[in-house]
Amino acid sequence: MTWYAVLGAVEQGLVYGIMAIGVYLTFRILDFPDLTVDGSLPLGAAISAVAITSGINPYLALLLAIGGGFAAGIVTAILNTKFKILHLLASILTMIALYSVNIRIMGGPNIALLGTPTVFDPVIALGIAPHYAGLLVFGAGALIVSAAIIWFLRTELGQAILATGDNPQMITALGVNTHFIIIIGVGLSNALVALSGALIAQNQGAADVGMGIGTIIAGLASVIVGETIFGTKSMARAIIAAVLGSVVYRLAIALALGLEFGRFSFNPSDLNLITALLVIGALIAPNLKRKMVAK
Amino acid sequence: MITIESGTKFFHKGSVNEVRALHDINLEIAEGEFVTVIGSNGAGKSTLLNGIAGSFFLDTGSISIGEHEVTRWPEYKRARLIARVFQDPLLGTCPSATIEQNLALAMRRGKRRGLRPGVRVRDRSYFRQELEKIGLGLESRLNDRVGLLSGGQRQALTMLMATLIKPEVLLLDEHIAALDPKTAVQILSLTNEIVAAQSLTALMITHNMRHAITFGNRLIMLHQGSIILDISGKQKKELGVEDLLDQFYRAQGEALATDSMLLT
Numbered sequence: 171m172t173w174y175a176v177l178g179a180v181e182q183g184l185v186y187g188i189m190a191i192g193v194y195l196t197f198r199i200l201d202f203p204d205l206t207v208d209g210s211l212p213l214g215a216a217i218s219a220v221a222i223t224s225g226i227n228p229y230l231a232l233l234l235a236i237g238g239g240f241a242a243g244i245v246t247a248i249l250n251t252k253f254k255i256l257h258l259l260a261s262i263l264t265m266i267a268l269y270s271v272n273i274r275i276m277g278g279p280n281i282a283l284l285g286t287p288t289v290f291d292p293v294i295a296l297g298i299a300p301h302y303a304g305l306l307v308f309g310a311g312a313l314i315v316s317a318a319i320i321w322f323l324r325t326e327l328g329q330a331i332l333a334t335g336d337n338p339q340m341i342t343a344l345g346v347n348t349h350f351i352i353i354i355g356v357g358l359s360n361a362l363v364a365l366s367g368a369l370i371a372q373n374q375g376a377a378d379v380g381m382g383i384g385t386i387i388a389g390l391a392s393v394i395v396g397e398t399i400f401g402t403k404s405m406a407r408a409i410i411a412a413v414l415g416s417v418v419y420r421l422a423i424a425l426a427l428g429l430e431f432g433r434f435s436f437n438p439s440d441l442n443l444i445t446a447l448l449v450i451g452a453l454i455a456p457n458l459k460r461k462m463v464a465k
Numbered sequence: 466m467i468t469i470e471s472g473t474k475f476f477h478k479g480s481v482n483e484v485r486a487l488h489d490i491n492l493e494i495a496e497g498e499f500v501t502v503i504g505s506n507g508a509g510k511s512t513l514l515n516g517i518a519g520s521f522f523l524d525t526g527s528i529s530i531g532e533h534e535v536t537r538w539p540e541y542k543r544a545r546l547i548a549r550v551f552q553d554p555l556l557g558t559c560p561s562a563t564i565e566q567n568l569a570l571a572m573r574r575g576k577r578r579g580l581r582p583g584v585r586v587r588d589r590s591y592f593r594q595e596l597e598k599i600g601l602g603l604e605s606r607l608n609d610r611v612g613l614l615s616g617g618q619r620q621a622l623t624m625l626m627a628t629l630i631k632p633e634v635l636l637l638d639e640h641i642a643a644l645d646p647k648t649a650v651q652i653l654s655l656t657n658e659i660v661a662a663q664s665l666t667a668l669m670i671t672h673n674m675r676h677a678i679t680f681g682n683r684l685i686m687l688h689q690g691s692i693i694l695d696i697s698g699k700q701k702k703e704l705g706v707e708d709l710l711d712q713f714y715r716a717q718g719e720a721l722a723t724d725s726m727l728l729t
């Protein structure tokens with residue numbers, strides 16, 4: 171693997187790490203498997219791309235994307251809490267709807283960001299090479315988001331979110347409206363996913379309606395790989411583990427794509443298969459281990 | 466403090482499985498009354514407490530707590546006034562949170578939860594002081610996850626959490642039933658101390674007739690969703706287990722089937 175490939179994988183790992191934190195919030199903290207993310211990642215990309223091409227500041231465009239993602243999450247959460255639709259199904263419905271919404275927003279299946287301002291400009295203006303600028307911005311982004319979420323989950327409201335995932339009956343008896351908490355939590359999760367999508371679009375120079383396919387699987391892979399390697403001793407640790415898990419995951423993918431077995435090598439289109447196998451492996455590994463030890 | 470007027474609750478209404486869990490309940494509980502609730506399995510005891518707490522709405526009738534008419538209040542809103550301890554020690558606490566985080570959650574029962582730190586430094590000494598009172602040595606383990614505690618320890622913690630800020634009403638649904646006899650007695654006397662110290666209005670469900678007589682200052686017996694016995698004060702103090710059983714037969718007008726009412 172070349173140095174550039176490594177840099178690229180780390181960069182991707184960091185920016186998708188923001189998405190992985192979002193998946194951690196729903197999947198692990200709220201116990202709410204949320205497939206909305208496959209739609210909210212391109213939603214963030216679409217909103218920020220359209221905003222930038224209409225002359226809006228790229229940083230402001232990120233905020234708009236965050237707002238859009240939050241709204242998407244709220245839709246899923248309301249379908250689940252107020253209308254009693256199973257969380258998985260509710261999120262698939264939102265995801266499907268977002269496919270159309272995203273095309274509407276972009277006025278087509280994709281939108282290019284060539285020569286437009288991006289969030290990387292101020293960093294590049296400092297004289298930093300473009301391929302390091304991405305790394306720097308994404309690293310800073312992942313750091314800020316991790317710190318903010320760790321802080322938030324330690325507030326009164328954040329603690330109520332943790333408790334809602336852990337023991338909804340108890341936290342209801344303590345006066346918390348768990349519906350409200352789920353709406354906030356799933357909204358926040360999708361806000362992060364959309365932020366991640368917005369950053370990716372600005373980095374790739376394009377937003378595409380198909381760029382969200384497999385987001386949930388990549389997010390789960392990151393969370394699970396992170397937990398396995400870096401542990402879950404505390405909430406803070408688990409969140410940082412999700413980001414680092416995302417980096418490890420992207421490196422593993424880059425490595426796999428570079429492998430050659432005689433005439434056989436992987437295509438980028440094999441990525442989802444590899445990821446699915448990776449997640450399956452990580453999910454059944456603890457079970458297998460237990461069985462082996464028992465014998 | 467609590468007023469229930471013609472409260473009725475059906476489960477599976479209109480189906481072949483229809484159950485009339487509460488039947489025209491009229492109950493007035495004064496402030497500071499500690500009511501023990503007995504009755505055979507399925508008599509409607511849990512349904513009565515759940516109905517007061519708002520786990521569901523009554524089919525007919527009304528409930529007031531203090532000056533609040535709460536009939537249509539959802540459970541989380543009634544939690545401003547009501548604290549609960551469940552039978553299952555696992556239900557009352559958050560296993561992955563620490564002892565101090567659990568206590569901090571309970572400190573804000575029924576209050577707004579914003580962006581201030583969940584656990585505040587100045588609360589810690591209060592937590593330690595309160596934990597010391599329950600005498601299990603938990604005051605030195607503020608940062609231990611609650612999942613590490615035994616069932617009895619968790620139930621003691623739940624008792625403390627329920628009364629950390631004084632509730633208008635405390636509801637206890639067989640809260641010692643899942644504990645070993647020694648721990649059960651400890652939690653029961655802890656309950657009694659707390660209820661007395663804060664002069665709480667409380668309802669406690671029990672299957673133990675002796676406990677039902679010894680504790681509290683009023684006793685009600687439920688049968689098939691109705692209150693069939695209601696005694697308090699001196700009359701209750703003078704009651705023996707035998708008398709209680711006798712009352713049970715008479716009120717029902719039928720022999721006591723072999724149900725799980727324990728004679729202890």
Ligand SMILES: Nc1ncnc2c1ncn2[C@@H]1O[C@H](COP(=O)(O)OP(=O)(O)OP(=O)(O)O)[C@@H](O)[C@H]1O
Nearest residue numbers: 476477484486504505506507508509510511512513
């Ligand atoms: N959620 C529910 N759905 C359907 N039926 C219920 C439900 N909860 C209670 N019931 C029924 O209502 C009746 C009263 O039940 P309840 O749980 O109040 O009894 P209990 O007096 O607490 O009994 P136990 O001593 O066994 O706890 C029973 O017939 C029970 O089967």
Ligand SMILES: [Mg+2]
Nearest residue numbers: 510511512638
């Ligand atoms: Mg019961």
